[in-house]
Amino acid sequence: MGMFLALIAVAVAISGTLAFALFWAMTLVHLRDRHPAVLQGFGTIPFIAPGALNWLLLGRYRALLDRALNGLATPARLALWCTLGALVMAAALWLIYR
Numbered sequence: 001m002g003m004f005l006a007l008i009a010v011a012v013a014i015s016g017t018l019a020f021a022l023f024w025a026m027t028l029v030h031l032r033d034r035h036p037a038v039l040q041g042f043g044t045i046p047f048i049a050p051g052a053l054n055w056l057l058l059g060r061y062r063a064l065l066d067r068a069l070n071g072l073a074t075p076a077r078l079a080l081w082c083t084l085g086a087l088v089m090a091a092a093l094w095l096i097y098r
Contacts, residue, residue, distance in 0.1 A: 007090075009090035010087075010090045013082075013090065015082075016079045016080070016086060020079035023075040023079060024056070024076040027056075027073045030068060034069070035064060035066070061073040
């Protein structure tokens with residue numbers, strides 16, 4: 001049963017990764033169009049830049065007071081947290097039940 005739960009956690013991580021990829025890409029396009037100074041602070045490849053992901057995970061996008069950005073970045077943030085949590089849970093279950 002434990003390995004089945006670990007497999008379910010991996011499936012949740014995959015779903016979260018797909019949701020993150022879609023919403024994060026749209027968030028970056030919105031930043032490019034409306035807040036280019038913020039986007040330039042992330043470096044040359046903002047999609048996987050640690051500073052950009054930290055900015056997203058900590059919810060620093062809310063300081064810009066842009067409702068459209070909040071609507072795009074919040075699902076990306078939740079998807080990233082779900083992905084990370086599911087991977088941790090899958091690893092813990094795998095270690096317990098292997």
